Amino acid sequence: MSDYITIKGARENNLKSIDLEFKKNQLIVMTGLSGSGKTSLAFDTIYEEGRRRYVESLSSYARQFLGNMEKPDVDVIEGLSPAISIDQKTTSNNPRSTVGTVTEIYDYVRLLFARIGRVYCPTHKIEIKSQTIQEMTNKVLENDGEKLVILAPIVRGKKGTHKNIIENLRKDGYTRVRINKEEHELDEDIKLEKNLRYDIDVVIDRIIVKESATSRLYDSLEVASKLGEGHVKVLVKGEEQLFSEHFACPICGFTVPELEPRLFSFNAPYGACETCAGLGFKRKVDPNILLPDQGLSLRENVFRKYANMDSLYYQQIEQTAIAMDIPLDKPFRDLTEKQKNIILYGTDELINFRYISRTGNMYHNAKRPFEGVVTSLERRYLSSTSKAVRNWIESMMNDIPCDVCHGKKLNKEALSVYVDGLNIYEISELSILHLVDFLNNINLTEKEFEIAKPIIKEMKARLGFLINVGLDYLSLSRLAGTLSGGEAQRIRLATQIGSRLTGVLYVLDEPSIGLHQRDNRRLINTLKDMRDLGNTMIVVEHDHEMIMDSDLVVDIGPGAGDHGGEVVFVGTPAELLKDEKSITAKYLRGDYKIPIPKKRREHKNGYLRVEKASQNNLKNISVDFPIGCFTVVTGVSGSGKSSLVNDVLYTNLANLITRRNETAGKVERIENYQIFDKIIDIDQSAIGRTPRSNPATYTGVFDHIRDLFARTKEAKLRGYDKGRFSFNVKGGRCEHCQGDGVIKIEMHFMPDLYVECEECHGKRYNKETLQVKYKGKTIADILNMRVEESLKFFENLPKIYNRLKTINDVGLGYIQLGQSSTTLSGGEAQRVKLASELYKKISNHSIYILDEPTTGLHTHDIKKLIEVLNDIVDKGATVILIEHNLDVIKVADHIIDLGPEGGDRGGEIIALGTPEEVIENKKSYTGQYLKEILKA
Numbered sequence: 001m002s003d004y005i006t007i008k009g010a011r012e013n014n015l016k017s018i019d020l021e022f023k024k025n026q027l028i029v030m031t032g033l034s035g036s037g038k039t040s041l042a043f044d045t046i047y048e049e050g051r052r053r054y055v056e057s058l059s060s061y062a063r064q065f066l067g068n069m070e071k072p073d074v075d076v077i078e079g080l081s082p083a084i085s086i087d088q089k090t091t092s093n094n095p096r097s098t099v100g101t102v103t104e105i106y107d108y109v110r111l112l113f114a115r116i117g118r119v120y121c122p123t124h125k126i127e128i129k130s131q132t133i134q135e136m137t138n139k140v141l142e143n144d145g146e147k148l149v150i151l152a153p154i155v156r157g158k159k160g161t162h163k164n165i166i167e168n169l170r171k172d173g174y175t176r177v178r179i180n181k182e183e184h185e186l187d188e189d190i191k192l193e194k195n196l197r198y199d200i201d202v203v204i205d206r207i208i209v210k211e212s213a214t215s216r217l218y219d220s221l222e223v224a225s226k227l228g229e230g231h232v233k234v235l236v237k238g239e240e241q242l243f244s245e246h247f248a249c250p251i252c253g254f255t256v257p258e259l260e261p262r263l264f265s266f267n268a269p270y271g272a273c274e275t276c277a278g279l280g281f282k283r284k285v286d287p288n289i290l291l292p293d294q295g296l297s298l299r300e301n302v303f304r305k306y307a308n309m310d311s312l313y314y315q316q317i318e319q320t321a322i323a324m325d326i327p328l329d330k331p332f333r334d335l336t337e338k339q340k341n342i343i344l345y346g347t348d349e350l351i352n353f354r355y356i357s358r359t360g361n362m363y364h365n366a367k368r369p370f371e372g373v374v375t376s377l378e379r380r381y382l383s384s385t386s387k388a389v390r391n392w393i394e395s396m397m398n399d400i401p402c403d404v405c406h407g408k409k410l411n412k413e414a415l416s417v418y419v420d421g422l423n424i425y426e427i428s429e430l431s432i433l434h435l436v437d438f439l440n441n442i443n444l445t446e447k448e449f450e451i452a453k454p455i456i457k458e459m460k461a462r463l464g465f466l467i468n469v470g471l472d473y474l475s476l477s478r479l480a481g482t483l484s485g486g487e488a489q490r491i492r493l494a495t496q497i498g499s500r501l502t503g504v505l506y507v508l509d510e511p512s513i514g515l516h517q518r519d520n521r522r523l524i525n526t527l528k529d530m531r532d533l534g535n536t537m538i539v540v541e542h543d544h545e546m547i548m549d550s551d552l553v554v555d556i557g558p559g560a561g562d563h564g565g566e567v568v569f570v571g572t573p574a575e576l577l578k579d580e581k582s583i584t585a586k587y588l589r590g591d592y593k594i595p596i597p598k599k600r601r602e603h604k605n606g607y608l609r610v611e612k613a614s615q616n617n618l619k620n621i622s623v624d625f626p627i628g629c630f631t632v633v634t635g636v637s638g639s640g641k642s643s644l645v646n647d648v649l650y651t652n653l654a655n656l657i658t659r660r661n662e663t664a665g666k667v668e669r670i671e672n673y674q675i676f677d678k679i680i681d682i683d684q685s686a687i688g689r690t691p692r693s694n695p696a697t698y699t700g701v702f703d704h705i706r707d708l709f710a711r712t713k714e715a716k717l718r719g720y721d722k723g724r725f726s727f728n729v730k731g732g733r734c735e736h737c738q739g740d741g742v743i744k745i746e747m748h749f750m751p752d753l754y755v756e757c758e759e760c761h762g763k764r765y766n767k768e769t770l771q772v773k774y775k776g777k778t779i780a781d782i783l784n785m786r787v788e789e790s791l792k793f794f795e796n797l798p799k800i801y802n803r804l805k806t807i808n809d810v811g812l813g814y815i816q817l818g819q820s821s822t823t824l825s826g827g828e829a830q831r832v833k834l835a836s837e838l839y840k841k842i843s844n845h846s847i848y849i850l851d852e853p854t855t856g857l858h859t860h861d862i863k864k865l866i867e868v869l870n871d872i873v874d875k876g877a878t879v880i881l882i883e884h885n886l887d888v889i890k891v892a893d894h895i896i897d898l899g900p901e902g903g904d905r906g907g908e909i910i911a912l913g914t915p916e917e918v919i920e921n922k923k924s925y926t927g928q929y930l931k932e933i934l935k936a
Contacts, residue, residue, distance in 0.1 A: 002079035005046070005505075005536070009075030013040040014565040014814075022552055022570070024079065024505075024536045027527055029547050031540075031584050032556035034861045035814025036564035038540045039509070041556060043085060045072045046538065047507040050083025070756075081505040081536060086492045093481040095279050095399075096267050100428055100476030103466065103495050108459045109476070110264040113424050115455070116448040117417035119256050121249035128256060128416075131248045133225060137218045139243070140234055143209045149235040150207065150220045151178060152227035155200035157270065161192045162200060169202060176203035201233055231257070256413045264417070264424050266409035273411050276402035280409040285374045285381075286398035287344055289662060294333040298343070302332040305396060306373055312355050313376075317343060320370040323351045346372025398663060420444065428477040431903040435476070436463050465494040468526045469511075470519030473638025473902025485684065485825075485855070486514030487637075490523070497526065502534035509825075512543045513855050516636040516884050517929040524549050542858050544588060548573045555582045561786045561814035587859045594863050594887045596934065600914050601629045601873070601893040605844070608649075608672050608878070615665035616643040617907035623896055625649070627675060628844060630873045631880045632892040634926045635910070638902025641882045642851065649880070650681050650849050676878075677845045682833045684851060688821035691740045691754060692728060695824075696783065696817040699836040701803040708797070709779055714772045724769060725779050732769035734760035742820075754822070764818075783818025790817055806838040809868055811861035827855030831865075838868065844876030854885040862887050886933045889926065890915050897926045 007020045015037050022028055030038045052069045100106030119128040131139075140148070155162055169177065170186050177184055178201040184190055192198060204227070205220035207213055221243075224232040230245035241255075248255040262268045265278075272278030296302040298321050307313035321328055324347065326339045335343075348369050355364045371379070381393040401407040408415060408425040415423050420443050430438060439456050466472065469490040483491065489511055496506065511527070512520055524546060531537050531551075539546065547553055553576045555569040569575075569582045579585045586592040607624035614620050618640050625631050633641045647665035655664055656673050687698045696702035706725040709715055715724070724732040727739030737743055737757035741764040744754055756762045763770065763780035770778045775793070777785075785793065787807045794800040807813070810831040821829065830853055837848070853869075854862050866888060873879050873893075883889060895918045897911035911917075911924040918924055919931040 004079050005081075006076065006078040007041075007045065007074065008077075010041060010045045011073040012044045013037065014561055015040050015045070015073075016565040018565070018567050020554065020567060020570065022554070024081065025531060025534055026551035027531050027537045027539065027549075028552045028554060029539050029541050029550040030554045030556060031542060031547055031858070032568070033558075033560045033564065033583065033858045034811055034856060035560035036556045036558075036858075037566075038556050040565070041554075042507050042538050042540050043087070043509070045074050046077065046080070046505070047083045047085045048072045049074065049077050050080050050505055051085075053080065054082060081503055083505040083507060084496065084501075085507050085509075086489055086496065086511070087509040095281075095479060095481065097480040098428075098476060099474050099478045099480065099483075099491060101267075102480050102491055103462060103476075103498070105459060105462050106428070106476055107261070108455050108462075109424060109427060110261040112452055112455045112459070113264050113417050113419055114259045114261045115451050116444065117259055117419055119247045119259070119417050121254045122412055122416050123254065124249060126249065128247045128249050128254070130230075130246045131243060132245070133218060133222050135248075136221050136225075136232060136243045137214065140217060140221070140241075141209060141211075141214065143236050146209050146236055148207060148209060150204045150217075150224050151201035151233040151235060152204055152224040153199070153201050153231050153233055154228060155198055157197050157199060159195060159197050161194050162198060163192075165200065166190055174202050174204075177201065178203065202227060254416075256416060259417060264410065264414050271410050271414045273402060273405035273409055275404040276409070278409050279402070280405065280407040281399040281401050282403075283397050284400045285377045285393070285396050286400065286663070287374065289398060290374070290377075290396045291332060292662075293659060295331050297329050297331055298326070299328040303373060306377070313373075315355055316353060316370060317373065319353055320347070320351055324349075342370070342372070344372055344374045346370050346375050425477070429475055431473055431475055431905075432463050432466050433472040433903065433905075436460060436467070439463075462494070462498045465497045465526070466491070468497075468522050469494050470515050470522055470637050473904075473906065475903075484514045484642075484852075486511070489513070490515075493526065497530060500533065505536045505538065506530065508537070508539045508541075510541055510543075510856060511539065512541060512546060513827075514637060514852060514884065516634075516925065517545075517886065518636055518925045520545050542856075544859075547576070547584070547588070553584075555579075555584050557583060561788050564814070583860055584858070592860070594859065594866060594891065596890055596915075601626075603627075603629060603894070605675075606672055608670070608676075608847075610644070610649060610667060610670055612668035613644060613648045613665065615647045615667070616640065617904055618643050618648070618666075619907040621907065621909050623909060623912075625878070625880060625896075626894050627672070627878050628873070628876060629878065629893040630869060630891070631878075631894045631896065632889050633880065633882050633896045633898065634884065634889055635898035635906065636900075636902055636925055639898040639900075639906035641898055643907070644896075644898065645849060645880060645882050646681075646683070646851065650679065653679050653847070654681075675845060676847050678843075678847070680837050680846065680848045682830055682837065682848065682850045682853070684827065684830045684855065686821050687824065687829050687832055691742050691744075691820040691822055693821035694783070694818045695787075695807060695812070695815060695832045695835075698821070698832055699803055699807060699839070701800055701807075701817070704797075704800045704803070705779070705782055708800070709772055709774055712772055712774055718768075718772070720769075720772065725765075725772075727764040732765055734764055734766050736760065737764070739764050780818075783816065785817055786814055787817060788813035803839050807832065807835040809838070809864065810835050811857060811864050825856050827853070827857065830855070834868070838872075842872055842875040842877050846877040848872060848877055848879045849881075850879070851882045852884065853881065854883065854888055859887060866891055886930060889930060890933050895926070897921075897924045899923075899925065 004021055004023055010018045030042050032038050049072050052071060055063060055069055121128055154165065175186055177186060180199055204224045207217060221232055225245055232243040234241045234243065244255055246258055257263060263271045265271045267278055276282050290305055291302055294302065298317060301309050303317060324342050326335065326342065346369065350367050351370055353366045377393050377396065381390060384390055410425060415425060417423060439460055444452060471487060471490055493511060511523060515523060527537050550573060553571060553573055554567065557564050557566065557568040569579050576582060576585050577589055603626040605627040607626055609624050611622050612620045633645050635641050643665065648667045651664035652667055652670050653673055655662060656670065657676055657679050687693055706722045709725045710720060710722040723729055727733040733739035734757060736759035741757055741762040742754040743757055765780055770780060787804055791801065791804050791808060794804060812828065812831050815828065853865060857865060862885065869879055889895060892915060895913060895915060897918060899906055899908065899910040900923060911921040911927055915930055915934060918927045919934060921927045
């Protein structure tokens, strides 16, 4: 077996037929300018070929579900190991997916509770122990005079035809069974579907409860318990009572089924809260979204989102208000709770409605209760088959905590089981650091400790991996969909360490994203540990510390896009420092650097003040953001930066400026917001969810390009208008893929796969449309151009050129105009949004909020980004950034440093002021690392 991986003639995307050879079992960092071809080499060539070879090794039956996998454009790759990619894409938006389920730690927690959990009655707070047959008999005798059925549960939620079980029951002389709550005679021909789940109960006895029947009752319960392996069901007045020889409260009869791991799963019907099905919330119409301006009265149509003034729905509201003595001219917010509830949720009282048509010549009378606006919308949401209606109602809905489990996801039986004083929900809510502390100091009996020892050992090992990648502030209950790209990537990294695989090729995409410089060392050590297990680690990275700690550096460049795609340098970090060609080396040596401003902007325009913010882990902090300045919010991972900037500042400002009424972060008040009339939040969410969305459409430049094509001579001769050149509507687009250029294959158990359309070969348009050309290029050719190339092509057309220039200015000259939004990283999507805003008017009434805009950027590109952001501030706007990158922090006018740690040990202000002031604060981790940069 070869000790080397050899690549010859790699030409994927902008790679220029490069050859490369490196030894396995090393930590290899691939670096270079943004768009130079690092990802094309690491992911699109090395990883894709590894994945393709794995799929090729599967049976032809399995391959038919995976479609044809294109071979990367490369001549030879030799010595390739099985490849695993750990990229920045968020783990899952499924509300059932949490940190605990993704890392599989929650499986061990469930096992722990199933094996050593103690059951307590939620009402009487006493420990529940098993019931004897006599205790069951005494409880049933309380139903004096009632007819009841005694059942033995023998199958519970299991798939299969259960043919043998039913046959054995016949042989044993039983006559009736209850299958999924329906009674059947056993002499019937009972046929069950093998793929469906069934509950099967055997009817043991039908009996009227009386004192004289005590002996018979005892015998029947004993037979049922024996057949049901300790479980008995008693049907009284159509309701089931569950008895167990295992757990039941002797006072109130609260019973818990046998403790097994599935009882503690919110993804299984046995453990999940029945009301919310284990989600912890219900999708409901939110009155705050339905009524954005509650200062309006009913007569001023406070329900304008729901109905027009001349509609039948408004007539219903008005006539209900008159009938129930609800003032029509009083602001809705000033009505009593009872009056608001009548309008929102309806009344049972009969009301005489008189409906009048819009024309006024038709009438209809009806006497009925008023359903309520919220009730009506929720009913229509469930019953409507119209996608438009459902989308309209969904725009007024929100996730509201379940009123039964209060967001805990589990039923009361599962939540009644405790280990050392905590139930499974309370353990899941602990931060990872506190959970380790709990496990280290757990108070168990000698027998419990022996049972729990291997489970706790495995849990502590996996929790240790999460701590090592800087995620000690997360809890197991944290939803996977709320994680940043960097957090999601490091969680998958920790999961891989837990698998202890060897001989694997791991390809990672900037694992240091979202990580404070303090936690970087632990991440690097984790990658080295994986290497030492016998794995090859290929890391696409810009972080200087990671580059200098690697075994081998591959620098791709020299420029981006068509100016890149070549191997500029291969060697050790020490050799890189001596290289004269590499731009990366020049920044590492200090030949090139991002200049520190000679003078910081003064706080001349006052402050935007956040008073007593308490969202998530923020500890009632008050903070001033200088207006008209460049402010950077810093702090270790999990310290509360996003809670302060995104959840508190942005959501509350948006509500105040746009007069909307959406859910916002907890804060007492925000002062001096009146100066702003425009708030721009530029986050890392995708610019679209389908392949149809791309930088050209998002920035608006594609409208002008379509206008240009519609004005060509060929288009006029054919009678084509601007719409002909849109791939979103019928006419000019390829109908086989409906303008996507790719066909989506749903994989069900795997991520959806996109394959190139066979009809248009990815061009999106039909043949007739592609016959129209401008300067020898079709509309598809334009979409395939890189931004940098298109600047030269459209240099004489200011409308198009100026918009393209803004995309180039934010360091995205290498991306294609029509590049699918699904292929853009979070950082690239964010910079596309920034580019679309730069073209609009910037004033001193604008405030820009950005979340780690340096994601995916080389130091050379960060320099360009800082110039763009400074230009925005120079035009009078206020810019607020969340950032870990020291090159950005050092040029800030004002720093707000949060900490001291992550999670519940954070949420405090540690340092405030200019970079020069922050480095003097000994408590600030940011200041400690910044001091080295400023001195250098």
